[in-house]
Structure formats: C-alpha cells, structure tokens
Amino acid sequence: MTELPASTAKKLGLVIDLDTCVGCHACVVSCKGWNTENYGAPLSDQNAYSGAASGTFLNRVHSYEVQPPILKDEPAPAAQLIHFPKSCLHCDDAPCVTVCPTGASYKRSEDGIVLVNEQDCIGCGLCAWACPYGARELDAKEGVMKKCTLCVDRIYNENLPEEDRQPACVRTCPSNARHFGDLADPESDVSILVAERGGFDLMPEQGTKPTNKYLPPRPKDVEPEYDILAPYLAPVASEGKGFVNWLDKALSALPGGAK
Amino acid sequence: MHPAPSVIIFTTFSGLGFGLLFWLGIGMPAPTGWLAFVYFVLAYLGAVGGLLASTFHLGHPERALKAFSQWKTSWLSREGICAVATLLIMALYGAGLVFFGTAIKPLGWLGAIGALLTVFTTSMIYAQLKTVPRWKHWTTPALFLLLSLAGGALLSGNVGIALPLLVLAGALQAVAWVHGDGRFLASGTTMKSATGLGDIGEVRAFEPPHTGTNYLMREFIHEVGRKHALQLRIIALGLGFVLPVLVLLLLTFNLVVAVIAVLSHVAGVLTLRWLFFAQAEHVVGLYYGKR
Numbered sequence: 335m336t337e338l339p340a341s342t343a344k345k346l347g348l349v350i351d352l353d354t355c356v357g358c359h360a361c362v363v364s365c366k367g368w369n370t371e372n373y374g375a376p377l378s379d380q381n382a383y384s385g386a387a388s389g390t391f392l393n394r395v396h397s398y399e400v401q402p403p404i405l406k407d408e409p410a411p412a413a414q415l416i417h418f419p420k421s422c423l424h425c426d427d428a429p430c431v432t433v434c435p436t437g438a439s440y441k442r443s444e445d446g447i448v449l450v451n452e453q454d455c456i457g458c459g460l461c462a463w464a465c466p467y468g469a470r471e472l473d474a475k476e477g478v479m480k481k482c483t484l485c486v487d488r489i490y491n492e493n494l495p496e497e498d499r500q501p502a503c504v505r506t507c508p509s510n511a512r513h514f515g516d517l518a519d520p521e522s523d524v525s526i527l528v529a530e531r532g533g534f535d536l537m538p539e540q541g542t543k544p545t546n547k548y549l550p551p552r553p554k555d556v557e558p559e560y561d562i563l564a565p566y567l568a569p570v571a572s573e574g575k576g577f578v579n580w581l582d583k584a585l586s587a588l589p590g591g592a593k
Numbered sequence: 594m595h596p597a598p599s600v601i602i603f604t605t606f607s608g609l610g611f612g613l614l615f616w617l618g619i620g621m622p623a624p625t626g627w628l629a630f631v632y633f634v635l636a637y638l639g640a641v642g643g644l645l646a647s648t649f650h651l652g653h654p655e656r657a658l659k660a661f662s663q664w665k666t667s668w669l670s671r672e673g674i675c676a677v678a679t680l681l682i683m684a685l686y687g688a689g690l691v692f693f694g695t696a697i698k699p700l701g702w703l704g705a706i707g708a709l710l711t712v713f714t715t716s717m718i719y720a721q722l723k724t725v726p727r728w729k730h731w732t733t734p735a736l737f738l739l740l741s742l743a744g745g746a747l748l749s750g751n752v753g754i755a756l757p758l759l760v761l762a763g764a765l766q767a768v769a770w771v772h773g774d775g776r777f778l779a780s781g782t783t784m785k786s787a788t789g790l791g792d793i794g795e796v797r798a799f800e801p802p803h804t805g806t807n808y809l810m811r812e813f814i815h816e817v818g819r820k821h822a823l824q825l826r827i828i829a830l831g832l833g834f835v836l837p838v839l840v841l842l843l844l845t846f847n848l849v850v851a852v853i854a855v856l857s858h859v860a861g862v863l864t865l866r867w868l869f870f871a872q873a874e875h876v877v878g879l880y881y882g883k884r
Contacts, residue, residue: 336663352790362802387805394802396880402794415799416790420880429723435660435670454659457652460669462812463594466724466782468877471808477652534789537876539781540723548789 339443345518347545355511357417361503368502378475393421422469422482423544430461596870603647610639611708612745618705629690672714679707726780732769763834798882813875833861
C-alpha cells in the first residue's frame with residue numbers, strides 16, 4: 335500500500351561523514367556487487383565497454399568544490415574538495431511512495447526502510463520524478479525501479495557472520511565514513527554521532543524528512559606558514575675548496591660571468 | 594525534464610479527446626446515427642490513443658491493471674480509474690445516440706464530469722511534484738482543463754464557446770510561462786541546500802559520479818532543448834490560439850476552415866506541451882550543477 339505508515343518503530347538509516355569520505359567509490363562498487371548478485375533484479379549496464387557506457391547504481395559519489403568566502407586583508411582560503419556519497423535517504427515523508435499507482439513502493443512500518451516490490455512495478459518512473467535526491471533509477475534492462483534497500487537482505491541475515499550484518503557500503507568503507515543504525519533511538523551510536531557532529535538533512539525545504547543524515551566537514555586547520563625542514567637544509571659550506579672552487583672563481587672573473 | 598514524445602502525444606490528444614467527450618456529454622451537440630458515430634470515433638481516437646501512447650513509456654505495460662489500486666494516494670492511479678470509468682460511461686451514452694437515436698442525459702452528464710475529472714487528475718500528476726517547481730502551481734491544472742475544454746469546443750463545432758475559451762487559454766498560458774520562469778529560484782532549493790555545504794562557502798560541482806550519463810540525467814536534465822524557448826513560445830501561441838481565433842472570426846465557417854483551425858490548434862498545443870516538459874527543471878539537476 336502506498337499510504338505511509340503514521341510512525342515507524344525504528345528508523346534504520348545511514349550517517350555519512352563528509353569529513354572522512356575520501357571519494358574512493360568502494361561503497362559504489364560493493365553496493366552494485368551485492369545488489370546485482372542478491373535480492374531483486376540485477377543492476378544492469380548498457381554498452382559497458384563503449385564510449386557511451388551507462389548503468390544502474392543505487393549509490394553514487396559526487397565531488398564538490400567549496401570555496402570559503404575570500405575576506406579582505408586576509409590570504410584567500412583554499413578551496414575544499416568534498417566527496418559526497420548519495421543514496422536513498424529512506425525519508426519519513428517519502429514522496430516517492432505516495433505517488434506510486436500500483437502499491438509497488440512502500441515504507442516498512444517496522445524499520446522505516448523504503449522498498450520496491452519489483453513484481454508490482456510497472457516502470458512508470460513517477461517515483462523517480464517525485465524524489466528530489468535522484469535516489470531511484472529505472473533499470474534499462476529490467477524495466478523496474480531500483481533503489482537502495484539498506485541491504486535488507488544483509489542486515490537481518492542470520493546466515494552471515496554478525497559483523498557482516500550491515501549494508502554493503504558501510505561494511506566496505508575503508509575510511510569509516512558511513513555508519514548504519516537506528517536513528518529513532520537517541521542512545522544509538524548513529525544518533526550520538528549526529529548530535530555531536532551537527533548532522534544535517536539534505537534539502538530540508540522539500541519536506542521529505544530524510545532519515546539519513548550527513549556530517550559536515552570539520553573546519554580546516556589554519557597554520558602559520560613555516561617550513562620545519564628549512565633549518566636542516568641551510569647550506570653548511572659557503573666557501574668551496576680545490577679545483578671546483580678555482581674553476582668557479584675563474585669562470586666568474588670572465589666578462590659576463592655569473593657571480 | 595526529458596520531453597518524451599509518448600507523454601507529449603498522450604497529454605495533448607487525450608486532453609482533446611476528453612474535451613470533446615465533455616461537450617458531447619452535456620449535449621452540445623447531441624448528434625444521432627452516423628454523425629454521432631463520427632464524433633465519438635474522433636473523441637475515442639484522441640482519448641484512447643493518448644492513453645495507449647502513455648503506456649509506451651512504461652517498463653512493464655502488461656502490469657498496467659495494477660495501477661488502478663492506489664487511488665487513495667496516487668494521482669496516476671486516480672487518473673487511470675477516471676479515464677476508464679469515463680470511457681465506459683460515454684461508450685454507453687454514445688451507443689444510445691448512434692444506435693437508438695436517444696440521448697440518455699444523466700449518463701451524458703456523468704460522463705462529462707468524468708471527462709473533466711480525468712483531465713484534472715492528469716494535470717495533478719505534474720502539479721503535485723514539489724521536485725519540479727515550475728509545475729507545482731494552480732496554473733498547471735487550470736491550463737490543462739482550459740486547453741481541454743477549448744480544444745473540445747473547437748472539435749465539437751461550438752465556435753461561439755471555443756473563441757473565448759481559446760483567448761482565455763492563450764492568456765493563461767502566457768501567465769503560466771512568465772510566472773513559471775521564476776518559480777525554481779523561489780522554491781528555495783539550491784546547490785547549497787542540496788549538499789548542505791553552503792555554510793562553508795560557494796558550492797560548485799567538481800566531478801560527477803560517473804564518466805558517462807545515467808538514467809537521472811537522461812530523464813531530468815534537458816538543458817539543450819531550452820535554447821529556442823522564446824521562439825517556440827511565440828510559435829505555440831500563434832498556432833495554438835491566435836491563428837484559430839483569426840480564422841474562425843474572419844472566414845465564413847465551413848468544414849475546411851474548421852479543419853485548419855483544429856490542425857493549427859493541435860500543432861500549437863503539441864508545441865506548448867513540448868515546452869511544458871523541456872523547460873521544467875527538476876531539483877535533482879542541482880546535484881550535477883545543472884538545471
């Protein structure tokens with residue numbers, strides 16, 4: 335049913351740290367891998383080996399350049415490069431769910447995960463139109479809407495070792511920039527992280543109330559400009575000796591010679 | 594937004610078809626026999642043909658029946674129900690006119706209301722989307738309804754009604770364009786709010802997530818098509834409204850004049866519908882530094 339649940343017992347979601355993400359795209363690859371080999375239609379590629387390659391991804395990493403304001407009288411601050419992973423935010427007020435004409439899109443009342451029942455999806459694409467974040471992509475091969483499942487087939491999977499029961503992107507991230515947990519529980523690690531680091535919503539004005547939160551990049555240190563190696567690199571012998579010294583002086587003595 | 598031919602054809606012709614069904618339903622005109630047959634074939638060609646065209650952009654058209662189930666929340670589902678109900682009711686009303694020469698008036702009125710509801714629900718599919726600020730406005734349903742009524746009046750030969758409706762629709766279209774041009778900025782959604790990085794400084798898209806293109810960019814980012822927007826707006830107004838009105842006012846009404854007016858109007862509506870999609874900017878483009 336495409337009616338949203340009034341409330342959900344849990345709010346499972348991701349907290350993404352824009353300070354530590356190094357933009358390696360490992361989450362993109364592991365997401366594509368897991369979600370191609372497991373639940374639902376595989377994530378297809380079109381013309382994968384040509385110049386016009388295109389494919390379905392549930393998680394993509396953008397990169398932004400942010401230029402802090404240049405103030406008078408101060409040296410211009412360096413621009414920052416911020417890598418920005420983006421996947422479904424599992425919104426509380428998910429507009430993608432209510433527009434679905436078939437009931438294929440739904441939000442689970444037990445944990446708040448937004449899913450697509452691929453057997454019911456007619457591939458009209460309206461849910462992707464309704465999503466402000468670009469979290470949904472219509473698979474060109476299967477003709478059904480694909481989106482992040484929060485690896486629902488991993489997080490509850492008792493066939494996997496305990497440490498693997500988290501989304502593939504979180505498990506694989508080498509810089510610990512992705513965190514998974516229950517954002518409805520104020521005591522959870524992710525909730526504490528959000529509170530301490532000032533986690534924020536994407537496009538809050540769209541009124542979607544996303545579950546996933548982003549942690550802002552920490553302010554960059556400003557250090558005085560000095561070179562810690564300079565004292566060790568000072569020339570130890572200013573006067574040369576022997577033949578090379580004689581040659582140096584002799585050449586300098588010639589008309590136009592360098593001193 | 595990508596101006597998909599299937600959706601442009603669907604909204605244009607089903608709008609015309611349901612507009613014609615509205616005027617037939619309220620008995621303006623109430624033809625019988627073969628003449629009624631011709632009118633109804635014309636209306637159903639538009640309405641059903643448009644609906645069929647819209648199924649071409651579905652990934653799984655064979656599951657289309659499931660789309661009638663979510664009328665509680667989904668405008669697309671409501672549209673499907675309204676369209677099918679209207680077509681069934683008007684088929685009965687039409688059969689009365691064609692085969693028995695009688696107008697079953699309550700059925701006609703019900704069908705007329707259904708035709709308007711269908712066009713309204715179609716327009717709300719677009720007008721509900723907060724992600725496309727140009728569409729999320731009262732002018733979207735108002736324009737869809739007015740265009741459908743004007744086109745239907747033209748097709749049904751109600752010249753006296755078609756003239757003021759065409760003038761009104763043209764004027765409202767101009768208002769919708771001018772007002773719509775500022776709505777993306779007015780929506781308050783920017784690269785800063787999209788990335789949340791605005792507190793640090795000016796945000797610029799440095800690198801997209803992929804080397805090629807993707808579904809999102811194909812579907813939602815259509816910058817190229819907007820180049821000739823102004824010229825196309827003038828063409829759409831000229832063909833859709835000015836020419837039909839002039840032709841109907843200045844020439845004595847006959848079949849040829851009517852066909853010229855209708856064809857010109859249809860060409861104009863197709864053009865403005867193309868612009869409706871091509872000029873609509875989805876907020877997801879901001880993540881790509883585009884609109």
